[in-house]
Amino acid sequence: MQETAREFAASFGNAAEGTVFVPGRVNLIGEHVDYNDGLVLPMPVREGTAVAWARADHGEIVIRAADLDESDRFAAPRPPRPPVLDWRSYVRGMAAELSPPPGTGIDLLVHGNLPRGSGLSSSASFCVALGRALGDALGRQYDPASLAKAAQRTEHEWAGVACGIMDQMAVAAGETGKALLLDCRDLACQQFELPSHWSVAIVDSGVTRGLVDGEYNLRREQCETAARKLGIASLRDADRASLDGAALNEMEFKRALHVVEEISRVRRATQAIAESDLDAMTSILREGHASLRDLFEVSVPEVDRLVDAVDAILDGRGAARMTGAGFGGSVVIVLDRAALPDLEKALDRPVRPVF
Template sequence: MANIYTGSAPGRVNLIGEHTDYNGGMVLPAALSVGLEVSLAPRSDSAVAISSSGYDAPAIRDLADDASGEWPDACVGAIREANVLGLLDGGATLDIASTIPEGSGLSSSAALIVAILKAARARVIEGPSDVDIAIAARRVENRYMNVPCGIMDQMAVALATPGTAMALDTKKLAYGLVPLPASHEMVVVHSGVTRKLTDGRYAARKEECDAAKRYFRTEDLCLLNWDTVSASDLDETPKKRTLHCIGENTRVHAAIAALDAGNIAAFGDAMNESHVSMRDLFEMSLPEIDALVASATDLGAVGARLTGGGFGGCIVACIEKGAREDWLEALLSRHPESRFIDAVSGG
């Protein structure tokens, strides 16, 4: 009987820094308590056999199969990548236990790929580092699953530590851990609108950013000058996307400084400004999300914003610790289609 190896990864919430990770900017994700665990048994054939408590399962695929746009793609892609890395030499039988809501924008696919690669790494004495695992996981999404994501999700679920946020420079892959406040919680609420990175709208935003990169001859939209971009004759849509990236990158730096200084009000301001930018400049929000964010702040959140790739999924709100229960009850009574997912804090 084949040996069984395990790997795990958390979900993540991005506190601020949306769509900056493939534009040369900063992000500030934090690990959640929801996550997933994978058990992996190597196989001598090329089959990838999957059972799961959190996905439609079972599924049987082959390493030679092309991506189909369905959830098993992440498993097949991860096992293919594990073979490239020398961690496996064939297929695998996988059992997945997940508490991450699918389509929530909390990096379920990144966590799944990272957990599989970590399980495969457990077979060898000296395997790739966690950073290398994150880079490999991004390759799976970019090259096999055809999702043009940046590196944030993979780095966050491979490296983030509970109770801290990861201040990640996605251009340099340099990162530091920023303690979350003990006085407040970062509360994640699902809007009730499910999203998929493969539905085309995420890719369209990426293409609009690529058009701006060609115009300005840079890969790093986040590092451009606001006034220079505003005054350019770049088409209006890619210009708006670029201005979001510039402003969002500045807000991430401000949010990190605010957390370091214990200035929760300034941190909340950055979150609120981020949502406005995502709504008006990057145009990645939805009326249901906007209403949920407005209610969150109206009911007492210091700051609230859409989190994730956009077009559904979750919001994250900064709430004083003792006020969370009453705040959440009031919020869900206004928005019964929404549901509580998780809360993280320091201390």
């Protein structure tokens, strides 16, 4: 935040009036169930997005992306869509969602240290940070759910990603060192403090994933098709017995089975955290990765090999699984804190502790 404020002053020639920071998130368990009205268990990471802001009398919203050395400017309240889909799409989408009055002048500078495409919700962090900065500049107070919904609509309408609400709520409402149990149907939240002898870490697979290539939206369509055939509003209302008796094709059955069992794994994970049962959490993570690999088919060989390598090093002292939408990105590891030095020494790539 201090660096972002300094860069703002250097760019605009005056001091920022305020600076906000919004973290990224890692999801411990509960993947691809948020858009099925399911339960998820994310937590904030240390990296994120900072936005410095100041009101201005030039009558436009001007923003500089320090990491890209690029800028944008437009008039409120309804900016036009940029000619190509890029970071400006998110900026203009959030501005349109918050609808500043005509003639509003705001200078913003954004700086982040979340690697894009790593599965740590860089776009959600970016959107919610923009929302908080614009809200502060406009003298408005937005609760986490309102910002999360605005950021989700921006993803849908300005970026073309039919995402659920987990990422946005996780970065807007998450608390450091705690897992957030989020009901994606009604946005009810409960914070679970992690056991002190546990650690959570992230390892980047090195495979940058993209969501707008169609695979993410395709998975959502497959789940919605399965729900329609089951005669229910969403797969949140399904169970194994209803799947066995339904007229689903093989692909639809696999997608639905993942959702049903993944929601159950979230409930089991909260119990494991409450009881400090690392053995149970280890089993849950392993089951979750296998399901994403075999039933939902969103993992890739490089990620699978990384998960296997981590599990071999830990030897029962924790486990890894892919996190995020899939097709690359990062793996999340929950492990005995005492095993962290062994993992950092044995693994052939950086390990970034979250907790």
